[in-house]
Amino acid sequence: MQEIIIKAKGIEKSYGKTKVLRGVSLDVGRGEILAIMGPSGSGKSTLLHSLAAITAIDDGSIVFLGDRIDNLNDKERTLLRRKRFGFVFQFGQLVPELSAVDNVALVALLNGEDKTIAYQRAERLLTEVGLIKKKLLLPSEMSGGEMQRVAIARAMAVEPEILFADEPTGSLDSFNSQRVMELMTDMARKYGMTIIMVTHEPSIAAYADREIVVRDGQISGVKK
Ligand code: ADP
Numbered sequence: 001m002q003e004i005i006i007k008a009k010g011i012e013k014s015y016g017k018t019k020v021l022r023g024v025s026l027d028v029g030r031g032e033i034l035a036i037m038g039p040s041g042s043g044k045s046t047l048l049h050s051l052a053a054i055t056a057i058d059d060g061s062i063v064f065l066g067d068r069i070d071n072l073n074d075k076e077r078t079l080l081r082r083k084r085f086g087f088v089f090q091f092g093q094l095v096p097e098l099s100a101v102d103n104v105a106l107v108a109l110l111n112g113e114d115k116t117i118a119y120q121r122a123e124r125l126l127t128e129v130g131l132i133k134k135k136l137l138l139p140s141e142m143s144g145g146e147m148q149r150v151a152i153a154r155a156m157a158v159e160p161e162i163l164f165a166d167e168p169t170g171s172l173d174s175f176n177s178q179r180v181m182e183l184m185t186d187m188a189r190k191y192g193m194t195i196i197m198v199t200h201e202p203s204i205a206a207y208a209d210r211e212i213v214v215r216d217g218q219i220s221g222v223k224k
Contacts, residue, residue, distance in 0.1 A: 002029035005162060005194050010060035011050055013043075013217075020046045022217040023060070030161075033188055033195040035208035043217040044198045045166055051196060052085055052164040053077045065161075083111060086155030086163040086193075088184070090170035094139040094150055101126060101135040104154045111158065118157075125153035129183055145176030152183055156191075163188065165197035169204055181207045 006028040013021040020043045028034055028051075036044045049055040051062060053069050054077075062070040069080060081087075094103045104122035109115065126132045129149040139147050148168065155163055168184065169177035185207050188195050197208070205211045213221040 002032070004028070005030040005032075005065060006051055006196075007063040008051060008060065009062075011047070011057050011062065012059035013046055013050060013055065013057050020217050021050065021057070024214075024217070024219055025060075026051075026212065026219065028162075028194060028196060030194055031188070031192050032210065033185055033208045034197070035205035035211040036196070036198045036214060037200065037202075037205055037211055038214035038220075040200070042214045044200075044214050047214060048164055048166055048196060048198050052087070052162075053080050082107060083158060084161050086158060086160030088148070088151050088155050088163065088165040088168045090167040091147075094147055094154070096139050099136045099138060100131060100142070100150045100153075103139070103150055104157050107154065108157050121157055122153070125156055126150070128156075128187070129153045143176075144171050145173075145179065148172060148176070148180050149183060152180065152187070156187055156193075159191065160193060162194045162196060165195060167198055167200070169199070169201070174203075177201075177204065 004027050008024060008026045011021050011024040024047055036047060038044050046055060050057050057070050061068060072080065101122050104125055105118040108118035108121065123132060126135050129152055131146060131149055134142060134146065169180050172180060181204060184195060199205050211223040212219050
């Protein structure tokens with residue numbers, strides 16, 4: 001049996017009077033690539049943000065490698081996310097004033113890592129995503145697909161145990177979507193990293209080992 005990296009039990013979350021998650025329980029294995037599918041507004045992003053310690057939950061528990069993470073304070077949450085998780089969102093959310101290589105090195109620098117090491121790693125990662133020649137370009141000088149590949153390199157820079165992705169190809173055409181997915185999943189296999197991603201596109205979910213479907217704040221189905 002594969003090691004469990006995330007164990008969520010009975011997660012509940014409301015925004016005001018709207019109950020968004022109604023008792024979600026889920027185990028994710030280390031190295032697993034999991035897709036969260038479901039209709040718009042069903043609670044997919046809220047689930048992803050809860051598992052990633054971005055959003056505080058109202059009830060239930062989330063255990064990451066044996067430790068509860070749902071009851072951490074804001075500072076502990078921030079550190080957990082910065083040191084152990086990586087994030088890729090629909091629009092890369094790169095820092096617009098920073099070059100590609102500066103964007104990739106940034107989190108390691110924030111974590112207090114040595115500058116030379118942070119930049120060596122950033123260059124290696126940009127080479128892996130095929131963008132070393134564009135390392136000095138600003139996000140505004142790159143295409144959407146290139147920005148998303150820089151965002152993946154940046155997410156990988158802290159060697160995260162889990163990569164959380166919310167519609168990571170949502171802003172891309174189909175060629176670039178496939179390329180970004182291949183890159184993310186190849187890196188996950190290479191480094192034994194877990195991916196938890198939200199998508200509404202079956203062709204993107206097809207890259208996952210397992211697909212769960214969220215409907216009205218509950219898991220209504222599992223595929224694979
Ligand atoms: P999905 O990702 O499946 O489209 P979400 O998790 O984004 O669904 O949203 C589920 C429901 O929760 C929606 O009705 C949305 O309006 C509501 N919601 C999500 N985030 C917030 C928030 N920060 N404040 C208030 N309501 C929210």
